[in-house]
């Protein structure tokens with residue numbers, strides 16, 4: 001856990017955070033809203049590769065991820081979200097930095113995430129992180145529009161490496 005001078009606490013989640021993460025995902029209005037069960041499962045079984053941000057004991061941001069079983073040197077960032085009232089203040093970057101130092105980081109060399117073509121904020125966020133780490137971004141198709149029911153954009157895989 002790290003507590004900052006501005007009162008922000010960044011820490012791995014506990015089971016008690018699951019419902020608040022689910023609620024924050026809904027508030028972003030952009031992220032795919034999964035079931036509350038899934039966020040509880042992440043908090044219970046994948047907490048070592050997730051981070052939450054708390055301000056005055058309220059959840060204001062989170063990042064969830066996992067180590068893909070087939071790519072042991074990768075850390076896959078699944079969703080990152082910042083409360084709409086707290087966006088644009090650098091919290092997204094702080095969350096991703098904390099994620100890259102999470103207890104489950106191990107000997108990871110590559111950050112992976114998927115981004116849809118219209119999500120400019122997310123693209124900017126990961127370009128900024130790659131720049132900070134002196135890493136290169138390689139993009140490739142991941143989930144195509146046809147894989148989803150109608151109305152969902154494609155998701156492109158961003159691989160950011162090497163992480164130093």
Ligand SMILES: CC(C)(COP(=O)(O)OP(=O)(O)OC[C@H]1O[C@@H](n2cnc3c(N)ncnc32)[C@H](O)[C@@H]1OP(=O)(O)O)[C@@H](O)C(=O)NCCC(=O)NCCS
Pocket residue numbers: 028030031078079080081082083086087088089090091092093094119120121122124125128
């Ligand atoms: C994406 C998100 C997490 C970024 O968090 P944030 O706290 O607002 O981001 P930061 O303040 O750390 O800024 C990160 C970079 O993104 C840029 N950025 C932030 N919001 C932006 C916006 N709406 N449009 C364009 N760029 C934006 C910032 O300028 C910064 O780039 P820079 O370092 O080159 O100046 C946040 O906008 C969010 O929760 N969006 C909804 C959920 C989502 O889309 N998640 C990502 C997909 S999993």
